[in-house]
Amino acid sequence: MRRRRSDPRRAVPPAGVAAAQRERTASGVAYGTWLTRGKDGRLTLYAPTDGGLLAWAEVTAGGPEWSEPRFVAAVGLTDLTVTQGADTYVHLLGRRQRTGADGAQTVDIVHAIQYQTGLAVTEWRSLGNPHQDRGQGLAVGVPVGAVAEDGTVHVFVRGAQGGLMLRREAPNGKWRAWEDLRGAGVEAPPAAVALGGGRIEVCAAAQTGVLVWRQLQPGGDFTGPRGFSLRPEPGTIVALETGPDRSTFFWSDTVVGGGAAWRAGGWPIALGGSASERSYAAVRTSLDGYDCVVLAHRDRAGSAVLGVGGTENEDNGFWWYDLAEPCRGVPALALDGRGRVVMALIAPDGVPKVARQEDSAGLTLTRWQRL
Numbered sequence: 001m002r003r004r005r006s007d008p009r010r011a012v013p014p015a016g017v018a019a020a021q022r023e024r025t026a027s028g029v030a031y032g033t034w035l036t037r038g039k040d041g042r043l044t045l046y047a048p049t050d051g052g053l054l055a056w057a058e059v060t061a062g063g064p065e066w067s068e069p070r071f072v073a074a075v076g077l078t079d080l081t082v083t084q085g086a087d088t089y090v091h092l093l094g095r096r097q098r099t100g101a102d103g104a105q106t107v108d109i110v111h112a113i114q115y116q117t118g119l120a121v122t123e124w125r126s127l128g129n130p131h132q133d134r135g136q137g138l139a140v141g142v143p144v145g146a147v148a149e150d151g152t153v154h155v156f157v158r159g160a161q162g163g164l165m166l167r168r169e170a171p172n173g174k175w176r177a178w179e180d181l182r183g184a185g186v187e188a189p190p191a192a193v194a195l196g197g198g199r200i201e202v203c204a205a206a207q208t209g210v211l212v213w214r215q216l217q218p219g220g221d222f223t224g225p226r227g228f229s230l231r232p233e234p235g236t237i238v239a240l241e242t243g244p245d246r247s248t249f250f251w252s253d254t255v256v257g258g259g260a261a262w263r264a265g266g267w268p269i270a271l272g273g274s275a276s277e278r279s280y281a282a283v284r285t286s287l288d289g290y291d292c293v294v295l296a297h298r299d300r301a302g303s304a305v306l307g308v309g310g311t312e313n314e315d316n317g318f319w320w321y322d323l324a325e326p327c328r329g330v331p332a333l334a335l336d337g338r339g340r341v342v343m344a345l346i347a348p349d350g351v352p353k354v355a356r357q358e359d360s361a362g363l364t365l366t367r368w369q370r371l
Contacts, residue, residue: 277298
């Protein structure tokens with residue numbers, strides 16, 4: 001029998017290297033939708049780690065098996081944000097801080113894309129920094145992304161003066177220059193939502209209350225910021241499309257305590273439950289024939305909490321479940337290839353865990369599975 005020559009391009013890594021890759025754990029939790037569903041129905045879970053990020057993917061749509069984590073190098077990454085467009089492309093945004101040969105610190109925003117579940121991530125591309133002054137550049141916040149219906153990527157960051165800065169793609173695929181959307185006193189990463197009609201809206205907690213920026217038409221300029229005398233806990237806002245071209249913002253409210261839901265033109269509706277320590281995760285689904293919103297967050301005791309209520313029907317009650325499962329940062333929510341709710345979290349030891357909706361009435365989760 002003829003022996004095949006070994007191909008160095010397909011060489012198996014040494015056992016020590018493979019073991020080291022398997023032992024990689026998350027160093028924290030990403031911002032945004034860090035549990036995504038690809039075009040093939042498989043879920044991917046992203047988490048920052050030392051020197052870059054890790055990505056676990058379902059072996060088949062609906063699970064339960066997951067792949068070993070794929071390591072993506074990104075030296076100097078201080079924060080990772082994940083967002084996804086209607087085309088299912090996953091956009092990875094990072095805040096990168098590096099030390100130059102002169103010992104000075106510099107910060108830039110970087111962007112990479114994963115076009116398909118399980119495939120390699122593109123090279124990181126620097127989007128620069130909205131500030132020319134190096135000292136001001138160090139004060140730039142965590143990037144937040146939103147992908148319009150036509151695939152145009154929008155990247156928002158809090159500027160050094162507390163306003164909102166934007167960099168977005170042009171129709172020819174090139175990146176426009178940084179835009180100053182103004183505002184002041186923004187205290188934490190904003191919440192952005194891409195609506196089905198093509199517009200994007202952004203909401204941020206500020207020292208004076210809530211600031212909202214809106215596109216009047218797809219691809220257009222942003223109006224605002226418009227201020228509202230409301231009191232969300234900074235860093236807890238999440239945005240979700242809950243009606244045709246209409247968004248609802250959920251947050252932990254400092255006035256009513258616990259969660260709140262707010263749509264422009266109305267007052268916040270108290271949802272009860274415990275206060276959140278960071279942003280909520282949100283997904284819309286059908287439960288027993290009812291259009292529902294599912295929320296998840298980490299309470300101040302460090303445990304994961306799950307909430308369920310009718311979409312834009314918050315006055316009829318929101319039900320909260322303390323899962324007694326310790327976690328870091330904010331959990332993630334997504335619908336798997338069979339339409340079931342999947343909740344993911346990063347355990348205190350840095351290992352991801354997932355639980356899936358059982359095939360029964362209501363929303364009951366399976367036992368937690370360590371990846």
